[in-house]
Amino acid sequence: MEFMIRRDGRDLGPYSEVEVRNRLMAGTLALSDLGLADGEWAPLSAFPQFATSYREPPSPPPIPAPPAKPMPPTPGLGSYTAATLQPNERPLHQTTIHWMALSGSVIGAVLSLIVIVPIAMFAAWRDFYWAWLLLVIPAGILLSAAVTVKTSELVITDRRVLIKVGFIQRHTFEMFISKIESVAVFQSMLGRLFNYGTVEIRGTGGSAESFATIAAPLPFRDAIQLVQSSSEKR
Secondary structure (H helix, E strand, C coil): CEEEEEECCEEEEEEEHHHHHHHHHHCCCCCCCEEEECCEEEEHHHCHHHHCCCCCCCCCCCCCCCCCCCCCCCCCCCHHHHHHCCCCCCEEEEECECHHHHHHHHHHHHHHHHHHHHHHHHHHHCCCHHHHHHHHHHHHHHHHHHHHHHHCEEEEECCEEEEEECCCCCEEEEEEHHHEEEEEEECCHHHHHHCEEEEEEEECCCCEEEEEEEECHHHHHHHHHHHHHHHHHC
């Protein structure tokens, strides 16, 4: 018996039964292809001589997906913010404490130098050279202020405002955007000139938190209001 084969809209053959079986084994034909024998088209799987002598190989098991890798920390975020972020929470805006926050410490360090240097010189003249160790005081004043400015974090995410000021004595503040009632910015003439100011965040319960000497305070306030507007549209 010979068979005509219809595969992908084309008629092939005629093939003998042995040829059809060999082509099935080779993979050039499939059991779903139509075969014509005795005037009737039917899938090859409907012919007993092919269905019993040939079986399509079982499909291989699916390859397991590799384990999900943890999301890397967002570049530029401090350790406090990176550790505090919730799953799927996205940081949108970030600012810092302005360098003007160091001005008070610089003045204090200079005044202490004015006092310490004459004392140390007089003590060294009397062979008390250890008095020069008093220079650690102004150095410590400057270092403490610099560390406070460097380690401070002020971040706005799509859910919260995260603020951390200080290193040894740390002041932290977190508030959901939906709980913020108003954001006020206070800038002196010097603050407007050098782009820094005080930001006061007031919550719905009446509580308020102020943070002084924040760099670029107006964009910081605008970022909070932008997130609030986006949340209201959802």
